[in-house]
Each structure stands twice: as structure tokens, then as C-alpha cells.
Amino acid sequence: xxxxxxxxxxxxxxxxxxxxxxxxxxxxxxxxxxxxxxxxxxxxxxxxxxxxxxxxxxxxxxxxxxxxxxxxxxxxxxxxxxxxxxxxxxxxxxxxxxxxxxxxxxxxxxxxxxxxxxxxxxxxxxxxxxxxxxxxxxxxxxxxxxxxxxxxxxxxxxxxxxxxxxxxxxxxxxxxxxxxxxxxxxxxxxxxxxxxxxxxxxxxxxxxxxxxxxxxxxxxxxxxxxxxxxxxxxxxxxxxxxxxxxxxxxxxxxxxxxxxxxxxxxxxxxxxxxxxxxxxxxxxxxxxxxxxxxxxxxxxxxxxxxxxxxxxxxxxxxxxxxxxxxxxxxxxxxxxxxxxxxxxxxxxx
Amino acid sequence: xxxxxxxxxxxxxxxxxxxxxxxxxxxxxxxxxxxxxxxxxxxxxxxxxxxxxxxxxxxxxxxxxxxxxxxxxxxxxxxxxxxxxxxxxxxxxxxxxxxxxxxxxxxxxxxxxxxxxxxxxxxxxxxxxxxxxxxxxxxxxxxxxxxxxxxxxxxxxxxxxxxxxxxxxxxxxxxxxxxxxxxxxxxxxxxxxxxxxxxxxxxxxxxxxxxxxxxxxxxxxxxxxxxxxxxxxxxxxxxxxxxxxxxxxxxxxxxxxxxxxxxxxxxxxxxxxxxxxxxxxxxxxxxxxxxxxxxxxxxxxxxxxxxxxxxxxxxxxxxxxxxxxxxxxxxxxxxxxxxxxxxxxxxxx
DNA sequence: GTGGCGACGTTATACGTATTACTGATCATC
DNA sequence: GATGATCAGTAATACGTATAACGTCGCCAC
Numbered sequence: 001x002x003x004x005x006x007x008x009x010x011x012x013x014x015x016x017x018x019x020x021x022x023x024x025x026x027x028x029x030x031x032x033x034x035x036x037x038x039x040x041x042x043x044x045x046x047x048x049x050x051x052x053x054x055x056x057x058x059x060x061x062x063x064x065x066x067x068x069x070x071x072x073x074x075x076x077x078x079x080x081x082x083x084x085x086x087x088x089x090x091x092x093x094x095x096x097x098x099x100x101x102x103x104x105x106x107x108x109x110x111x112x113x114x115x116x117x118x119x120x121x122x123x124x125x126x127x128x129x130x131x132x133x134x135x136x137x138x139x140x141x142x143x144x145x146x147x148x149x150x151x152x153x154x155x156x157x158x159x160x161x162x163x164x165x166x167x168x169x170x171x172x173x174x175x176x177x178x179x180x181x182x183x184x185x186x187x188x189x190x191x192x193x194x195x196x197x198x199x200x201x202x203x204x205x206x207x208x209x210x211x212x213x214x215x216x217x218x219x220x221x222x223x224x225x226x227x228x229x230x231x232x233x234x235x236x237x238x239x240x241x242x243x244x245x246x247x248x249x250x251x252x253x254x255x256x257x258x259x260x261x262x263x264x265x266x267x268x269x270x271x272x273x274x275x276x277x278x279x280x281x282x283x284x285x286x287x288x289x290x291x292x293x294x295x296x297x298x299x300x301x302x303x304x305x306x307x308x309x310x311x312x313x314x315x316x317x318x319x320x321x322x323x324x325x326x327x328x329x330x331x332x333x334x335x336x337x338x339x340x341x342x343x344x345x346x347x348x349x
Numbered sequence: 350x351x352x353x354x355x356x357x358x359x360x361x362x363x364x365x366x367x368x369x370x371x372x373x374x375x376x377x378x379x380x381x382x383x384x385x386x387x388x389x390x391x392x393x394x395x396x397x398x399x400x401x402x403x404x405x406x407x408x409x410x411x412x413x414x415x416x417x418x419x420x421x422x423x424x425x426x427x428x429x430x431x432x433x434x435x436x437x438x439x440x441x442x443x444x445x446x447x448x449x450x451x452x453x454x455x456x457x458x459x460x461x462x463x464x465x466x467x468x469x470x471x472x473x474x475x476x477x478x479x480x481x482x483x484x485x486x487x488x489x490x491x492x493x494x495x496x497x498x499x500x501x502x503x504x505x506x507x508x509x510x511x512x513x514x515x516x517x518x519x520x521x522x523x524x525x526x527x528x529x530x531x532x533x534x535x536x537x538x539x540x541x542x543x544x545x546x547x548x549x550x551x552x553x554x555x556x557x558x559x560x561x562x563x564x565x566x567x568x569x570x571x572x573x574x575x576x577x578x579x580x581x582x583x584x585x586x587x588x589x590x591x592x593x594x595x596x597x598x599x600x601x602x603x604x605x606x607x608x609x610x611x612x613x614x615x616x617x618x619x620x621x622x623x624x625x626x627x628x629x630x631x632x633x634x635x636x637x638x639x640x641x642x643x644x645x646x647x648x649x650x651x652x653x654x655x656x657x658x659x660x661x662x663x664x665x666x667x668x669x670x671x672x673x674x675x676x677x678x679x680x681x682x683x684x685x686x687x688x689x690x691x692x693x694x695x696x697x698x
Numbered sequence: 699g700t701g702g703c704g705a706c707g708t709t710a711t712a713c714g715t716a717t718t719a720c721t722g723a724t725c726a727t728c
Numbered sequence: 729g730a731t732g733a734t735c736a737g738t739a740a741t742a743c744g745t746a747t748a749a750c751g752t753c754g755c756c757a758c
Contacts, residue, residue: 072418294640
């Protein structure tokens, strides 16, 4: 038996959010009718006139459907999770922006993980958020979260990841290998023979691909390659580049960096050593973030279509949610030649 | 009357998410008991032994509460909205990171607005998200959204905003004025007398404060000040700085920029004009983002505690949600002197 | 023995929505 | 004028949770 009805009409709170029932009352119809009309499911079930009355009432009352109730009823939330290493990395901020744009076009929201920096041992924000997700888009640099996700069998789109790891997940990739090939060919064409690779010390597919392609291409051309691992920061790169450039033996004439940030550090190291860029040393970056254009000289770098990458990731997730199986996709990366590369100059061997 | 029960036990889907009722069944208690135990509300209402049994069942079943149901029941969502102009601006990415960190500590999530770039006329993602928010943190540079928010009477924390505009909203500010004062004093102490202000052409409180404080301080010191408005981008700043520096009359010896991005553009413009920084021209930035340390010379700039700003914003919102009225707060900004400023040199008057 | 009181739970809701099954009409058709 | 068929809508759920209100048992005091 139901609880007794509250005292009729008394004590009604001043301005509580109106519900669909309030709209129904105002329009003189049932709550079901309101739901049908506002849900655009009334083709032959409600008259045009009544539908108009309902819409009118909804508007004047300022009705907003309660999403919690809707989510509960429908069992979906129109919310996707984007897993990225760090939002302070402009590249990922742009991926987010693209994903969120497409999401909004389809009434979806995008929520980020991790919120703080890394998967905390104590609390796991993803853990609690998981309950209200429809799907996940995960970058390869956040492999840690994948196990948990797979356990839940959530629809998953992987970004820039090893196809061998995808285990049935949808895939959107960037032409990283092709980009690095263009870097190598560009520098080789300029006449460089001694290379240094400033390599991010992160164990991630995307960086392994860069290293492999560079090594392969330079080996084919018979050029010399040394590698200096470095943390993914300007300061770390400056230090790593500084000691690598100061090492004994004939100095490299071209410095290939895994990321624009690293190239920025390399530029500083070069200047400290009295090397002019590009006359004495050519430097290349990767990603083509704002920084690449802010430096002097501007960086020759590989442009990655970050926003489009995010957009495509979200589109792919939507496809998966529609029950289709999207074909793997690769967005093109292309070399952008600017001022930080030139033929090996006076100082060259 | 209720619908007939579904055919007993048949057709049970393979691995549907377990509910609190499933846990209850497994532990041999009622659903209410599960809710009490897992909600830590069982002080004197459930025996220790039973509570253990419940927790055990929940664990083995891998139970996760359905957040949609919880949100519906409780009428809150533990979700806050952060309104920022653009996440690709590192400063705001860091504000987000800080806010999300504190939020996670309290079981809150943070969702961003705008998802795409700006408030679209057709669709308004905020509009739909509004229904499931507990509160809002809004930066001053996103004033457009405020009207909508105030209409809903959502708890609101304003970041870096004019106290006169706050109309009862809680406030967290940065010591922008103090930061700019330090810039002016630093350059005056170095001996500069002719200033150029590269000013963001955005009508926002934070930039008005900068302009006012700089003008005030320089006027007090009897120094000369010109202002060049510029779009908030490296390229825009390079152009604006280029023409301002090339203008007739005695050239400025100090260039004060509203943002590190603008300073980056200024550095490029200066180099193009053959001006050495800092010998011929001192340049200052604002924000102290990664870029400031990546440039050469490194920027003298005003450090803003971005993450702490976000953290404090979230803490303040939590306070408001607790029904308290937090005192307005101002986080300190401080000048960081690096390599882009020096006494006016050979070229000085 | 009965009234009372902790301790330990359970029963019965309500939250606001979307949707399925139903109900009266009205209308055309034979 | 009975028979469907179509239209226009309504009644009654269920989604999964949190919690207020209600037992029930054992035990003690009087």
C-alpha cells in the first residue's frame, strides 16, 4: 500500500524543477503523452494540436528532463570516457576538443580520465564513473586502464595503438610511421648522414613506431644513428640533448625529436653549446603543437591532425554503439618544413 | 496491478551488471540491508557478521552501484561543471587538473563546458547537461554562460572575476593586480621609462585589471606607456608587436605582455627587427606556462598557481554545497625573473 | 506476565522517465 | 448496424537505489 498522499497542495516548495508530470498537468494530458511528444515518438499517437499544447507548457514551465531518471530508465547515459595521459599536453587537449565536438552533435558528453595525474592506488575515479559510461576512447599511452575496461566489456575505441593489442576493439590510428619516414627522407635529402634521435623514454606503441621507422630508414640509407632517451619535458630534453651533443666522436648534424617539447629542449641545448640551428644542426619535432610555431626558428615537424583524430575517435565509438563494426582507420600525418632544418653547413664533416 | 512475473529464471542474460538486489540474494538479506551496509549507515542496525557477508557478496559479484539510480534517488549527482574558454590553453588545462583532483578526492566528477568551441546557437551542450549538475565553477572569460546558470540558481563559484559581478556567488581570485604591479616595479627598477603594453583584445575582467594596474603604476613613476591590442595568439602578437615596435618616435625599451603566448610572438617580432632580447628590449609574459621556459631567452613572467587555483575553486564549491558561505579568496601571483628582462642597454636613450 | 527497550532487520515506498498494453471513440465498409 | 480499423490518448508499470516506517525477537525490570 502506498503512503498517504501529502497534504493536498500545501507546502509545495517555491521553485522545484518541474517534472514531466507538471507539464502534463499544465497541458491537461497524461505524463505519458508528454514523454511521447517531447521524445518525438508521437507520429500517429497524439494530435498535432495536443502536441503543440504540450510543447508550449514545457516551454513556459522551463521543463528540463531529469537525466538521471532518463538514464536509469534507458540504461544508457550518452556519455563517453576519454582516456588520455595528460590534458596539459596540448595534443591531447585538442583530441578532447575534437571528440567533444562530435559528441555534442549527437547529444553525448565526454568525460575525462584520469582526472588527477595517474591511477591512484587508493581512489580510482574511473572505478566509480564506470557505472555510467556508454563507451570508452583510450589512447595507447594509457594502457593501464585497459584491463579494467575490458573486464567490463564496454565498447572501446583505441587511439594510435598497436593493432595486435586491439583484441577486437575498434581502432583509429595516425600515420606515425609515414610521418617519421618523411622526416628521415627530408633530412637525408638535405644531405645529413649523422643523426641523433632524442627519444621519449615512455614505453608506448607510438614511440616504438617512431624509433623503428627512423632506424629502418636510416639503415637503408647507410646513415649513422645514435639514440638518447629522455623524459618527456623541455628541461629533460635539454639535458639529454646537451650531453648527447657533447659526447666524443663526430657530432650529429641532425637531431630528430619524438615530440615538439623535446625539440624545444634541444634548441636550448644547442644554443648553449654555441650551435646555430639550422646552420650547424638541424632539429625536427613531432605533433605540430602551438609551441612549434612559437619557437625561433620555427620547427620543422610532423603535423598530426589532433582535433580530427578526436572527432574520428568519437565517430567510431558512435558507430560501435550502433552495433556496427567500423573499419580500422588511419589519419595521415605529414611533414611541415619550417626553419629548423637545412643542409649540413660549415660545421658539417 | 503489476505485470506478470517473467518466466522464472529462464532467459536470464549472461552477464548483466549485478544490482543491489542480486547482492542481497547472495548474502541472504534484504536489498535494504545491502544499501545500508555499503552506504556505511548501519552503525546499530546490522550486525557485524551480516555486514561482512554483504560486503563479501558485493565483492565476489563485482557489484557497482548504478549511479543513475543513485542520482535519481538522491537528487544530486556529485558532478560539477567547469566553464573555461578553451582547454587548449595550458593554463585552463591545469586549472581543470587541479579541480578534478580535489573533486576525485570527494567522489565528485568534473565535466567541461564548452565541449566544442563556444556556445552554439543551435545546440547547447550545457543546456542538456544542466539537469545533472550539482554546481558550477566558471572562469571570468566565459561570462556568456553565466546568465543561463543564474537562471537555474545552481551553486556557483566564479574564478578570477570582478567582485562587483559576483551577485552573491562565491569567489576565488588570483592576485593579478599584484602580479602586474611586480612586473611594473621590476622593469622600473631596471631603469625602463618607455613601455609598450601588448594587450589581449578580450573584454574580460582579468585583462582590464592588468591594463589598469600597469597604467596606474607607470603613471605614478612618470613613465611613458603605449598600448597595442592583439588577438590572443602567437601569430597575432608577432604582427601587433612588429608594427608597434616599428612605429615612429623613440622605441619602447620594455614590452609588457598580457600572456606568455603574446610574449612568444613579441620575441619573434623583436628578432625579425634585429632587436636583441633582453639587451635591446625587455619582454615580460603572464601565466608562466610551459612555453615560458621553452623559449630562448626564458621569459620573465608572472607565475599563476593554475592547479592550486582549480583545486581551490573546487574546494570552494564543495563548501558552498555544504551550505556554508566561503570567504572570498585570493591566491598570490608572483613575478619570476628569468632571461628576457635587463636594464635598457646600448640602444636605450 | 506485561511493558519496555535494544538489536537486527525487513517492507514498502519514491525519485522521474520511457514504453507497452490497453481503452474509447470515430469512421469507413459491407 | 455489426465489424474492424484507425486515431488519440491513458494507465500502469520498471529501471535500481536510499530511507522512513515498521516488525520481531530476546531479555530485563517490576
